[in-house]
Amino acid sequence: MLLASLSPLLANAAMADDSTVTIYGRIHADFENTKSGAASTAFSTNKVQNDTSRIGFKGTEDLGNGLKAIWQVESGVAIDDGSSTGSNTWAGRESFIGLSSAQLGTLKAGNFLVAIDDLHYIAGNSFQYATGISNDATLWANGGSLASGGFDVRAGNSVSYQTPKFNNVTARIQYSLTSGTGSSETTSHGATLVSGNLTYDDGQLRVGYGFQQNRAMQAMSSNFYQNGLMHMLAAGYTFGSVYVGGLVEHDILDNINLTGHSRSRNYGSLIGTYTNGANIFSAQYGQAASWKGSAAVQDSGAKMGTLAYNRVLSKTTQVYVLFTELHNEANATYVLGGNPSATAAGAKTQHSLAVGMWKNF
Numbered sequence: 001m002l003l004a005s006l007s008p009l010l011a012n013a014a015m016a017d018d019s020t021v022t023i024y025g026r027i028h029a030d031f032e033n034t035k036s037g038a039a040s041t042a043f044s045t046n047k048v049q050n051d052t053s054r055i056g057f058k059g060t061e062d063l064g065n066g067l068k069a070i071w072q073v074e075s076g077v078a079i080d081d082g083s084s085t086g087s088n089t090w091a092g093r094e095s096f097i098g099l100s101s102a103q104l105g106t107l108k109a110g111n112f113l114v115a116i117d118d119l120h121y122i123a124g125n126s127f128q129y130a131t132g133i134s135n136d137a138t139l140w141a142n143g144g145s146l147a148s149g150g151f152d153v154r155a156g157n158s159v160s161y162q163t164p165k166f167n168n169v170t171a172r173i174q175y176s177l178t179s180g181t182g183s184s185e186t187t188s189h190g191a192t193l194v195s196g197n198l199t200y201d202d203g204q205l206r207v208g209y210g211f212q213q214n215r216a217m218q219a220m221s222s223n224f225y226q227n228g229l230m231h232m233l234a235a236g237y238t239f240g241s242v243y244v245g246g247l248v249e250h251d252i253l254d255n256i257n258l259t260g261h262s263r264s265r266n267y268g269s270l271i272g273t274y275t276n277g278a279n280i281f282s283a284q285y286g287q288a289a290s291w292k293g294s295a296a297v298q299d300s301g302a303k304m305g306t307l308a309y310n311r312v313l314s315k316t317t318q319v320y321v322l323f324t325e326l327h328n329e330a331n332a333t334y335v336l337g338g339n340p341s342a343t344a345a346g347a348k349t350q351h352s353l354a355v356g357m358w359k360n361f
Helices: 002-011 114-124
Strands: 019-036 043-050 054-064 067-076 095-101 105-113 152-162 170-175 192-201 205-217 227-238 242-254 263-274 279-288 302-312 317-328 350-358
Touching: 054 205, 067 105, 114 170, 114 205, 114 227, 114 242, 114 263
Parallel strands: none
Antiparallel strands: 019 043, 019 054, 019 350, 054 067, 067 095, 095 105, 105 152, 152 170, 170 192, 192 205, 205 227, 227 242, 242 263, 263 279, 279 302, 302 317, 317 350
């Protein structure tokens, strides 16, 4: 339907070259002291950590009649050790090509984050730019690995459509053929996902609903699970200099280890920020319940909390200090700044003190 609606616009598109190209990015790093385990046997590490630094190139071309061609190529930059793996490869981050119209919406294809990730701005760890050691994605959406039953991923081979904003409401739907080992389509063995959201934002009140289905994940997860389903509801409100946000989600994984049994869990979190001039004070708390169902995992819940202070140096530069702590129950597998494992249990207590800085350009 969208392509059919765009046809007249394409036919009448102006031939003149009216293009723009922008170079943009973010440099973000922190120094972390992280400890895990019991006090008598605690494991401690100190490191400089790159926090999803990136550089990108994006552009638009005016095709006439309100229609624009859009494109973007974004790559991660490991400023801590110069590595070139994962998202630190060419086009390893948000990269796409598409068409956009203020009246008809935006259609794009490429490699980009799923639609549920869009809700991070409502209730995510804004004090560290929704990344880093304090990243609540450790618990949010069961992590970022399809192989271990996570939902919040950057999905290759994706097509996405986002509606225009109407009465402060927008919606987005995304379909991905996914990719397996080495970003190869052939190793995903038919795994797909569908992710969508519906959001309302009037500048003061933010409300969002998101869902995601992971399908035919047997080969990708080494038969850990077959299908996954997630529902999430997030909301936030600004009271003058105070912002309060929160979310609740429900995750389901079925056919665990090819047994025909399923498991589900709930997760909820709250965040509050207070801004006083160039000073921002934040607190966040999240709690994941144990996995329930016919493939339940007893005592598999976790709690995570963070206190943070940010100092705004300019419109594009901030420094911060934060303390974050994670408590796993006996059989929980969550890791600060990482993803849950399908097999091994993580340290029961983990905490980190971080001092960092980011610069947007």
